[in-house]
Amino acid sequence: MTKPIIPERISRLNELANNLWWSWHPQARDLFRALDYQLWKVSGHNPVRQIRESSFDRLQSAAIDPDFLALYDTVMSTFDADMSTSNTWFTTNYPNLVHVPVAYFSMEFAIHNSLPIYAGGLGVLAGDICKEASDLGLPLVAVGFMYPQGYFHQHISSDGWQEDLYQQLDFETAPINRVSSAEGSSAIAKVQLGDVALYIGAWRVQVGRTSIYLLDVNLEENPLHHRQLSARLYVADQELRIKQEIVLGIGGVRVLRALGINPSIWHANEGHSAFMMLERVREEVAKGTSFAEALSRVQATTVFTTHTQVMAGHDVFPVQLVEKYLGGYWEFSGIDREAFFRLAQQDYSEPQVFNMTALALRMANQRCAVSQLHGKVTRRMWHGLWPDVSEEQVPISDITNGIHVPTWIAPELADLYAKYLGKDWIKKHDDIRLWEGVLDIPDDEIWAIRQLLQRKLVGAMREHWRRQWAEERVADGQMLVMGALLDPETLTIGFARRFTDYKRPTLILRDMERLKRIINNQWRPVQIIFAGKSHPADLPSKRLLQQVYALATGREFQGRIAFVEDYDMHMAHYLVQGVDLWLNAPRRLQEACGTSGMKAALNGVPHLSVRDGWWQEGYKGTNGWALGNSPDIPGSEEEDEMDAESLYRLLEEEIVPLYYNRSRSGVPHGWIRLIKESIRSIVPIFCARRMLKEYADKLYRPAAESLARMEIPEVELNEGKD
Numbered sequence: 001m002t003k004p005i006i007p008e009r010i011s012r013l014n015e016l017a018n019n020l021w022w023s024w025h026p027q028a029r030d031l032f033r034a035l036d037y038q039l040w041k042v043s044g045h046n047p048v049r050q051i052r053e054s055s056f057d058r059l060q061s062a063a064i065d066p067d068f069l070a071l072y073d074t075v076m077s078t079f080d081a082d083m084s085t086s087n088t089w090f091t092t093n094y095p096n097l098v099h100v101p102v103a104y105f106s107m108e109f110a111i112h113n114s115l116p117i118y119a120g121g122l123g124v125l126a127g128d129i130c131k132e133a134s135d136l137g138l139p140l141v142a143v144g145f146m147y148p149q150g151y152f153h154q155h156i157s158s159d160g161w162q163e164d165l166y167q168q169l170d171f172e173t174a175p176i177n178r179v180s181s182a183e184g185s186s187a188i189a190k191v192q193l194g195d196v197a198l199y200i201g202a203w204r205v206q207v208g209r210t211s212i213y214l215l216d217v218n219l220e221e222n223p224l225h226h227r228q229l230s231a232r233l234y235v236a237d238q239e240l241r242i243k244q245e246i247v248l249g250i251g252g253v254r255v256l257r258a259l260g261i262n263p264s265i266w267h268a269n270e271g272h273s274a275f276m277m278l279e280r281v282r283e284e285v286a287k288g289t290s291f292a293e294a295l296s297r298v299q300a301t302t303v304f305t306t307h308t309q310v311m312a313g314h315d316v317f318p319v320q321l322v323e324k325y326l327g328g329y330w331e332f333s334g335i336d337r338e339a340f341f342r343l344a345q346q347d348y349s350e351p352q353v354f355n356m357t358a359l360a361l362r363m364a365n366q367r368c369a370v371s372q373l374h375g376k377v378t379r380r381m382w383h384g385l386w387p388d389v390s391e392e393q394v395p396i397s398d399i400t401n402g403i404h405v406p407t408w409i410a411p412e413l414a415d416l417y418a419k420y421l422g423k424d425w426i427k428k429h430d431d432i433r434l435w436e437g438v439l440d441i442p443d444d445e446i447w448a449i450r451q452l453l454q455r456k457l458v459g460a461m462r463e464h465w466r467r468q469w470a471e472e473r474v475a476d477g478q479m480l481v482m483g484a485l486l487d488p489e490t491l492t493i494g495f496a497r498r499f500t501d502y503k504r505p506t507l508i509l510r511d512m513e514r515l516k517r518i519i520n521n522q523w524r525p526v527q528i529i530f531a532g533k534s535h536p537a538d539l540p541s542k543r544l545l546q547q548v549y550a551l552a553t554g555r556e557f558q559g560r561i562a563f564v565e566d567y568d569m570h571m572a573h574y575l576v577q578g579v580d581l582w583l584n585a586p587r588r589l590q591e592a593c594g595t596s597g598m599k600a601a602l603n604g605v606p607h608l609s610v611r612d613g614w615w616q617e618g619y620k621g622t623n624g625w626a627l628g629n630s631p632d633i634p635g636s637e638e639e640d641e642m643d644a645e646s647l648y649r650l651l652e653e654e655i656v657p658l659y660y661n662r663s664r665s666g667v668p669h670g671w672i673r674l675i676k677e678s679i680r681s682i683v684p685i686f687c688a689r690r691m692l693k694e695y696a697d698k699l700y701r702p703a704a705e706s707l708a709r710m711e712i713p714e715v716e717l718n719e720g721k722d
Contacts, residue, residue: 004051004055005059007060010069013047013072014048016075016079017047017051018048018177019207019208020111020112020205020207021082022047023111024404024407025078025406026411031071034067034068035054035062035068044113044114046173047175048173049114052173083208088136089136089693090136090138090139090696097700097701097704098137101265102133102265102266102267102700103142103143103256103267104130104267105143105248105252106122106123106272106273107233107269107272107273109142109205109212110124110126111207113569117145117150118151118569121307121498121595122269124569124595126142126269127207128402128688129692130208131210131406131688132689132692138696142210142213143213145215145233145244146202146215146216147233148168149167149168150166151233151533152166153566154566158474158477160550162533162542164536175205175206178203178204179213186219187201188259189255189258190254191246193226193325196226198247198251200251201219202215213252215252215255217230217247229247236535238318241315243325245273245356248275248276249278252276253280265704266280266303268360269305269307270306270307271306271355272356274304274344277364280298280302282332282333284298294334297710300703300709300710301703301706301707302363302364302365302366303364304367306361306369306592307370309377311381314355315357316353316354318352319353321354343359344359345358346358347384347385357382365395365706366397366698366702368397368399368699369396369397369592370399370401370592371400371401371592371613373589373612374593374613382396397698400691401595401691402595402598403598403602405683405687405688406426408576408599408602409602409603410573410577412453413449413577416441416445416449421434421435422434429684430693431684432684432685435680435684439676443669444665444667446604446675447666453577456578457575457577457578458486460578461486461529464565465478480559481553482565486529486559490527491524491655492529492578493526494529494579495528495532495585496530496531496532496567497584499533499542499544500544501541502590503584504587506544507647508528508585508647510640511648514648518651518652518656519561524656526656528560528561528562529563529564530548530561530564531567533567548561577603577605579605580606582596582601582609584596584597584608587636588628591613594613594614605675605678606625607678607682608647610626611626618686
């Protein structure tokens with residue numbers, strides 16, 4: 001496909017399309033929508049593809065359209081101001097740290113559906129962090145993997161079995177740009193994997209001010225069988241997984257160095273990238289520093305965030321596998337084999353495993369969990385690494401996750417907030433006082449938008465199954481499961497998350513007769529929308545999904561249970577904005593944080609959840625509902641029975657009656673009162689802005705102070721903070 005010739009007057013459209021800044025700025029989205037609405041829809045809201053497929057006549061017409069040009073000029077002016085301003089929150093509060101970049105390593109990043117290299121929550125959080133860093137002016141450079149096949153696409157067969165499909169990314173229509181070495185080569189750095197020298201390239205993704213470098217080994221310099229090493233995300237094969245993590249950690253450091261990027265603070269998002277810490281020790285030792293001093297320097301400037309709630313979820317490799325691909329690496333680090341492997345031992349009773357989380361915890365001085373409850377669990381889990389202190393004194397802090405508000409807010413609600421909270425509400429959305437104004441918004445205006453968003457959700461689902469049916473990808477009978485009979489006037493519960501046993505997607509199905517009575521009530525019906533993927537290798541979870549799918553096909557629920565196939569960021573927006581109630585039912589102490597309920601609350605969707613993860617601190621009694629009474633685990637069977645009973649009782653006695661209790665004008669004032677309290681109490685606390693400010697103050701500032709204590713002259717500390 002040849003690149004279109006863009007008229008000079010609108011020549012910067014391509015620049016804008018290649019910076020995902022547009023994805024969270026409504027006027028920028030409006031600009032591409034105005035360019036060609038049908039092509040905008042067909043492209044999947046991907047302006048890079050849209051521009052490449054635009055005719056010259058269409059571009060030429062836009063270049064002389066006064067309305068389009070006025071919008072174009074406004075958007076580009078805002079874009080330039082955002083990209084160039086030095087008056088940001090970070091520069092105001094940390095003026096002497098602006099030139100101390102933070103390197104942020106993550107296995108996945110979810111920025112927008114046009115770049116499908118993410119699997120779920122970890123990637124969405126990483127993407128939200130990159131966006132918020134740009135908004136705050138925090139100097140962050142991110143490192144991840146370019147997965148040409150990404151995570152799989154989900155297709156559900158007529159018998160309800162998940163089929164895992166992989167599609168090759170079209171590099172020509174993705175918002176990415178190849179990075180070359182000073183000599184013009186695609187190979188920027190290399191790592192040694194056993195007896196193979198593997199060359200590494202990179203693609204740059206621009207997210208506002210933030211640059212993400214995605215590593216790529218599909219280069220002609222590499223052996224054919226190694227070029228697919230980074231093809232897919234979260235492979236089950238341990239040998240392939242450790243090679244990916246070596247490339248991410250060691251290769252990521254080397255790529256940044258080759259590009260002349262020298263961060264002063266290094267942040268590992270989960271243990272996948274912990275080899276990054278070892279590589280920096282090796283660099284210090286190569287300069288003549290002793291191992292002890294090198295380790296101290298690396299620890300002082302390293303931040304580590306753990307997201308895993310159970311020990312089985314951490315990456316653990318056999319020692320033999322580490323030796324196979326990193327054999328001799330310890331010699332370059334100035335230590336012997338035994339000392340090297342001790343760095344990654346979970347405890348000294350398990351010398352034959354290499355635990356990536358244990359390695360990261362030992363090599364980072366700034367460590368944090370992702371919610372208050374997760375912090376308690378994590379300190380208990382890793383107490384063995386600090387046996388001489390009490391559990392409460394284990395040096396792992398907690399900073400609760402948050403969401404990037406501009407990304408997840410429905411445009412209609414954003415306009416409503418601007419009307420009643422002030423046009424600049426988005427600039428101060430982490431101010432608790434601002435959200436008191438929500439209580440003054442007229443109930444009927446909130447209700448009108450909630451109804452509109454539900455209609456948009458049902459419409460999006462119908463459009464999806466219509467397209468699937470037209471392409472003969474689904475049987476006629478499957479249209480019922482895909483939401484053909486959903487009613488936008490009915491109380492709608494959303495359950496959208498990864499399908500796995502501990503998240504308990506079938507909890508609400510535990511008492512089928514009771515559920516039928518709730519769903520099929522003639523005067524107060526309820527409908528449920530399920531969405532989510534099972535890991536390709538997790539057969540028990542696929543069977544859970546199949547169980548839900550089978551129920552949705554049955555006539556006994558009258559078409560009021562639906563399943564959204566191939567759940568992604570695009571459909572996530574419709575779901576968190578369009579359902580009436582967000583359901584979350586993980587086993588206690590097994591969900592580190594969770595953020596989908598935060599996104600729902602932002603859009604006026606109350607939360608119904610076990611008090612686990614963020615909801616343990618977010619639930620106030622008047623802003624949603626809690627399943628059960630305690631975060632302790634009484635035992636899985638007892639827990640399921642207790643929570644199912646609580647769920648049914650809440651639906652029957654509180655939730656359904658409150659939703660259907662309408663005034664003469666048809667407005668459920670009690671329900672709206674709860675919506676307002678949910679928005680008021682959740683949005684300013686559980687946002688990425690608050691989270692990033694805490695990162696800066698509690699993690700990045702101490703790391704910068706450590707740099708000063710090591711007498712690095714260019715770093716001066718700023719004691720002021722907001």
